[in-house]
Amino acid sequence: MKTFSLSIAAIAAATFATPASATVEVTTGATTGCSAGPIAPSADKCAGYYSNNQFSNQSDNVALQQSAINALLGAGNYTVDFNALVANGKVVSDKDLTALGNLLATAGGQVLLGFHWGNVPGPQGNVSAFYLWNNVPAGSIRLTDTGGYSNAVLYRATAVTTAVPEPGTWALMLVGFGAVGGAMRRRRRETVIPQFA
Numbered sequence: 001m002k003t004f005s006l007s008i009a010a011i012a013a014a015t016f017a018t019p020a021s022a023t024v025e026v027t028t029g030a031t032t033g034c035s036a037g038p039i040a041p042s043a044d045k046c047a048g049y050y051s052n053n054q055f056s057n058q059s060d061n062v063a064l065q066q067s068a069i070n071a072l073l074g075a076g077n078y079t080v081d082f083n084a085l086v087a088n089g090k091v092v093s094d095k096d097l098t099a100l101g102n103l104l105a106t107a108g109g110q111v112l113l114g115f116h117w118g119n120v121p122g123p124q125g126n127v128s129a130f131y132l133w134n135n136v137p138a139g140s141i142r143l144t145d146t147g148g149y150s151n152a153v154l155y156r157a158t159a160v161t162t163a164v165p166e167p168g169t170w171a172l173m174l175v176g177f178g179a180v181g182g183a184m185r186r187r188r189r190e191t192v193i194p195q196f197a
Contacts, residue, residue: 049117051127053128057083116150
């Protein structure tokens with residue numbers, strides 16, 4: 001009987017207690033959870049889903065953002081400056097799909113994006129996720145289904161660039177071309193002297 005009364009007390013405490021605001025990571029991994037999001041091309045890595053909207057300037061949200069991003073990058077030195085992201089137009093909210101399209105059009109190279117999905121049925125109901133692409137053409141990332149999309153944050157987008165030789169490399173190339181040209185010229189000057197027996 002004592003066990004029964006303790007169980008009733010525990011149920012009552014759980015029912016009337018104020019809900020904790022702790023964030024729960026629903027799933028994580030490259031082949032489960034957030035990688036199933038309606039995004040193309042598929043991300044190289046993802047972190048999430050995390051319950052609720054994690055994209056704000058609140059200290060616990062910023063701490064979670066930094067933790068998820070550093071896990072994706074395999075480093076511990078990424079610091080989220082949410083005010084700077086907002087000021088630079090890297091935070092898109094209120095389901096503004098035109099603004100989202102403009103944001104994604106600038107995303108190329110190594111891209112770090114965060115998405116929040118609103119209250120929709122299924123695994124993307126009121127969750128946040130972080131995605132990493134290591135080398136994608138600018139403007140290639142898109143939502144394949146905008147249902148439930150709520151807001152997005154572009155943390156990083158680096159241009160895909162081709163390597164430009166350094167001045168020392170240019171000098172070596174010019175010397176090499178000069179040597180090849182000189183050898184060809186010297187070979188042309190040599191004349192064959194016919195010999196008669």
